[in-house]
Amino acid sequence: MADAKELLKVENLGVCFIHGTMEAHALRGIDLSFYEKEIHGLVGESGSGKTVTSTCIMGLLPSPPGEITSGRILFENENLLELSQGQMRSYRGRKIAMVFQEPSKYLNPAFKIGEQITEMLRLHLDMNKEKARERAKELLGLVGLGKDGRVLDSYPHELSGGMKQRAMIAIAISCNPRFLIADEPTTALDVTLQLQILRLIKELKDLLGMGVLFISHDLGVVKEVADRVSVIYAGRIVESSTKGTLFDKPLHPYTKLLMLSIPDAHRRGQRLATIPGRVPDADATPSGCAFHPRCPLADDRCKSENPELRGNEDGHKVACHHAGESWNI
DSSP states (O other), X not given: OTTSOEEEEEEEEEEEEEETTEEEEEEEEEEEEEETTOEEEEEOOTTSSHHHHHHHHHTOOOTTTEEEEEEEEEETTEEGGGSOHHXXXXXXXXXXXXXXXXXXXXXXXXXXXXXXXXXXXXXXXXOOHHHHHHHHHHHHHHXXXXXXXXXXXXXXXXSOHHHHHHHHHHHHTTTOOSEEEEESTTTTSOHHHHHHHHHXXXXXXXXXXOEXXXXXXXXXXXXXXXXXXXXXXXXXXXXXXXXXXHHHSOOSHHHHHHHHTSOOGGGTTSOOOOOXXXXXXXXXXXXXXXXXXXXXXXXXXXXXXXXXXXXXXXXXXXXOTTTTOOOOO
């Protein structure tokens, strides 16, 4: 976005997990840019490197066995990878926040929702107990959980799945972060609740001016919420563009196959496309283009030469020797 301010930039990020003599390269040179008031969707199958990317940004990569082997993560002119754990704690929650996939795992069952929100406010913003409680009420109202105090004084087990996810979002935005990571936030919800949460994230992005990294394995969900989309495969970005350009003119065979696997009313009665095989294990990534064993366009060059991520004048980037070519499905 030429007129928007860049909030966070990931440059050539490499991550390796080491188990004894085995090395698993989970990320192999990730480049991503995130802007204010923009939702950037990161999509790919399980095992592609989506969550590893988010844990690196949050400073939560388990080490050992994880090791960052290359790259920088720039936020407010600081390389987050060079900060101490104490410095990262001051960023985490206050400037960069995260909404997780399963709120039941991250909401403390022993504390009321209000207590979990006020803890964030008192820790990062130094609010007193009364002001923090009033702010917690406002936040719950902002995410559609009312301002009457009922949810504020409820334990997590007393809430539905959708209410728990909204409460998690309230905690995440409590300190007005500039950047929010939403890691598969709708996966465990039914379709109606999914749409509500997606709508809420879009509204909060505009209201608070945040940049958002929205992670999903479902390209259909990403289409509903994202302004920009990057497709990740085997630890590398294989295609990236604005949502409109990517969905109108996908260039990478992997992106095209992901789109053909989405149910579409215009293709009613037709069989959904499937992608043969699976994402390679991080310790056994094929030579050349990692997608070549599953790709309908692969040739000898694809098996030996890893394509670079290149962009055109519109900023549409793709890493493929046969970008834009078609095949018989």
